Amino acid sequence: MLGSTNIVEITVENFQAEVGEKSNQVPVVLEFYAENAAPSVEMSALLKKLVESYQGKFVLARVNVQTNPQIVQQLQVRGLPTLKVISQGQMAESLEGPQDEATLRRLLDQLTMSPMEQIREQLDVFLANGDRVNAIGMLQKIIAEEPGNFSLHCELCDLLIMEDRVEEAKQILAGLPADADGIDKPRARLEFIDEVSELPALDELKIKLEQDPQSLEDLYAFALVLIVDNQMEQALETLLTILRQDKTWQDEAARKTMIKVFVLLGKGNELATSYRRKMFTLLH
Numbered sequence: 001m002l003g004s005t006n007i008v009e010i011t012v013e014n015f016q017a018e019v020g021e022k023s024n025q026v027p028v029v030l031e032f033y034a035e036n037a038a039p040s041v042e043m044s045a046l047l048k049k050l051v052e053s054y055q056g057k058f059v060l061a062r063v064n065v066q067t068n069p070q071i072v073q074q075l076q077v078r079g080l081p082t083l084k085v086i087s088q089g090q091m092a093e094s095l096e097g098p099q100d101e102a103t104l105r106r107l108l109d110q111l112t113m114s115p116m117e118q119i120r121e122q123l124d125v126f127l128a129n130g131d132r133v134n135a136i137g138m139l140q141k142i143i144a145e146e147p148g149n150f151s152l153h154c155e156l157c158d159l160l161i162m163e164d165r166v167e168e169a170k171q172i173l174a175g176l177p178a179d180a181d182g183i184d185k186p187r188a189r190l191e192f193i194d195e196v197s198e199l200p201a202l203d204e205l206k207i208k209l210e211q212d213p214q215s216l217e218d219l220y221a222f223a224l225v226l227i228v229d230n231q232m233e234q235a236l237e238t239l240l241t242i243l244r245q246d247k248t249w250q251d252e253a254a255r256k257t258m259i260k261v262f263v264l265l266g267k268g269n270e271l272a273t274s275y276r277r278k279m280f281t282l283l284h
Contacts, residue, residue: 031083034066040081043099133163151181158185219241219242232265
């Protein structure tokens with residue numbers, strides 16, 4: 001072993017136990033290398049980094065080509081560096097030449113993630129790209145597999161609301177427990193939609209604010225319309241402007257609304273963290 005139970009040096013003697021048998025538990029990445037060969041050194045460093053990152057989800061089995069010619073010949077290794085991935089006792093992948101980290105991570109994710117984890121990862125990609133239509137379809141697939149996961153239902157409702165499928169979202173929400181994890185987010189979004197239903201349009205509010213930039217009522221209406229339009233940073237900045245002028249206006253409406261926006265943005269959101277700090281500084 002090389003300082004980790006997930007890294008092992010392979011010989012003819014231990015090949016069956018460390019590669020064949022172990023591959024029935026987790027994927028085994030066979031790394032063919034030569035001591036002091038620059039491409040091998042670089043690949044080894046990257047693979048060891050990935051071993052730490054994946055925390056036991058795969059085993060790195062290192063084969064020194066200079067001391068194991070029989071394995072090299074049997075697995076038809078023609079050059080260095082070479083990687084061969086064994087899963088369930090079968091060859092799953094063979095890579096020749098240098099590989100970058102992104103390529104290796106994609107391969108390892110395919111091999112180590114459960115089908116549900118792969119779907120979840122794709123969902124995160126859709127959300128990051130603002131592709132709500134495909135994200136909704138993906139969430140519906142996950143929910144079909146995990147119908148009791150109410151947080152997924154809440155996430156679906158939030159996306160449906162953002163796609164103007166409000167009635168559909170309301171029907172789903174009506175069937176969820178009142179304390180379902182994540183239910184505050186779609187509820188808050190629906191409350192904002194109800195609040196702006198009788199307010200002027202964004203362009204009209206801009207004109208009104210040009211005429212009277214100090215109008216707290218128009219500033220607040222402007223912020224609400226921005227929230228529904230998903231322009232969160234400008235909305236938060238507008239609410240902060242109200243706080244600077246009058247912290248207690250309309251029973252602290254600006255502060256309370258900022259907190260609801262933080263709920264919409266979700267835990268760990270950088271924008272929410274930044275404006276939560278600004279709000280705290282202003283209030284204290």
